[in-house]
Amino acid sequence: MREVAVLGIGQTPIEEHWEKSLRVLAGEAALAALQDAGISRVDGVFVGNMMAGSANHQQQLGAYIADWAGLRYANALHVETACSSGSAAFRAGVMAVASGVLDVVLVVGVEKMSDSPGDEITAELATAADADWESAYGVSFVALNALIMRRYMHEYGWQHEHFALFSINSHQNALHNPYARFHSPLSLQEYLKAPMVTPPINLMDASPMGDGAAAAVLVPVEHLHRFPPKPKVRVVASTAATDTIAVASRRDPLWLSAAERSARQAYAQAGVGPNDIDVFELHDAFTIMSALSLEACGFAERGQGPRLALEGEIQIGGRIPICTRGGLKARGHPVGATGMYQIVEVVQQLRGEAGETQVEGAKIGMTQNIGGSGSNIITHIFRVD
């Protein structure tokens, strides 16, 4: 198996891009990544997206984006695993390069949610849950997370205010990320008095929708000498695991089994442990998911995720800095693009390009992207020499 490196990265700002279509957004991120890599041709275009078929009336995103980006004739496909579609496409790209089937692969994560009216997008997001056993009963995606958070608070004795620092940290870091959706600090007071969405999740526990695209170029490490010199960011682990799609079918709905499995396998592949991770871009779609992801990946004891935030360990300079570019909460969560934003951001950190939110001396970074309510979880570890 060939070792794989990230040669280039690109992204668009996340906002309501009323003036740009899905293909324009994807094309901008793709061309930025190609330019960063210093190349103009690729063998494959792998696209992560969740909802374009319904929200944008467009499927076939592989050929669609390859064509638009001037990469006609390339191998191209579209990968979907709900909210983890971005890193699922990345992982498929890693396998294509590792196998030797393709040499240069462009991975693009893209989602354009603004085109879909509010009630429709809620129904479209609910297709990440079980259509027969969850969505059919009217439970939305937020409601599923609210049920998990309520039970977690009851079981481990946390109050709503104890989750505040997850969102405050994300907003603080996004101040310095020009691609982030929000550039406003969040105070505890604002967090506490935010409008309720589905108790106990209020507006400041939930990540915002948005339109955006992020991209990366993958090549075999053994070919790096053929390309313009760049910091050598290697993909040292790529893992995925699933759990039941319906939350109610799980033995313990407060434990992300798939996150634990994919993280354990990732640590084994990379030959590292949680203590070796310098920066961790986790999936803070809701504050409860930050806590559960930290626990499942071995950074906190079961039920103790919020403690890490309360002790200041998730900030830049803390034991395990998370959401260093704003996370889903403040950078924004264009669903199928999110995994690629996480990867782009970790590469920025490992290259020392993260500006005011640079984690000093970061050498090993991890991303974890959660599809559904923990049903398809994908973990990557990157290392710079």
Add this chain to the structure above:
Amino acid sequence: MREVAVLGIGQTPIEEHWEKSLRVLAGEAALAALQDAGISRVDGVFVGNMMAGSANHQQQLGAYIADWAGLRYANALHVETACSSGSAAFRAGVMAVASGVLDVVLVVGVEKMSDSPGDEITAELATAADADWESAYGVSFVALNALIMRRYMHEYGWQHEHFALFSINSHQNALHNPYARFHSPLSLQEYLKAPMVTPPINLMDASPMGDGAAAAVLVPVEHLHRFPPKPKVRVVASTAATDTIAVASRRDPLWLSAAERSARQAYAQAGVGPNDIDVFELHDAFTIMSALSLEACGFAERGQGPRLALEGEIQIGGRIPICTRGGLKARGHPVGATGMYQIVEVVQQLRGEAGETQVEGAKIGMTQNIGGSGSNIITHIFRVD
């Protein structure tokens, strides 16, 4: 790169399965393939599907089907390339096994179209075309193919009746396939007087929709000794290529560039040429596509595809038997499942399990699956020892 073999196959009949949900259909094909392979565990579940997000209100088909089929925790993802989604998922599975990332991969192609009302499914099928430059102007997917067929007839001097034998051959072969949607022979008279859909495409030029699922189990050839003995069907070529998504952007709309590219690469990978192919499952979504696919793959001169049919060369016993189990026209075309049906059928031929439509002594078989109006084309070649 590890060589990959097909260890097991499974399929459901294609019909309007009102009493079975998407997951039940996929599960039946998956379990049939596992049983045929003689195994009960896999490392990965790769799902090909085009329209479940809109037609069945369900995304996340990887985790969804893994969970239902008793394969919880497996790596799982959903691949989409419109009508070639099935073989795109298969190709992703081949890369996963070839790379050494996964050892045993189940690939399932599934589509359940009956749940979507007629007008909606037409719009959903049109998401395979260009939303901005084709569908937005009201051109349906059939209409795009009709434009191509009309021009082809004008350019090369063919009449509508010259395409009849493609459909007649498919219906004849489907008589002996218990999984096919239709079991009725088609006469030239019936073909000629069939109701018009979009001139010059009539109902007997077009493949029918349907619900169905087909599946295969992939393992590395070097592990075959660990499993119950089976005819050794190796994947000797797996290639893909794209073209512009909008037909009007092509230099020559009557030439499937992506089919030519992927076929050429496939011949090179397998070390064979068109004359070595014993059986060819091509993508007869419309009769015109049969002609174009035969030409692009080197079985006929440019503009001469219909001649092969008129000379009887596409039948069992002819020079290049196609659609030997009924093809899209008579076996049925559950869009995202079709590529996997083609693969399952070629494996049946190479194992000598094709009953009354067995191609005697078939050793090398090819499948070609077309996504969109020729915009994403995937070719596989299989060989039995």
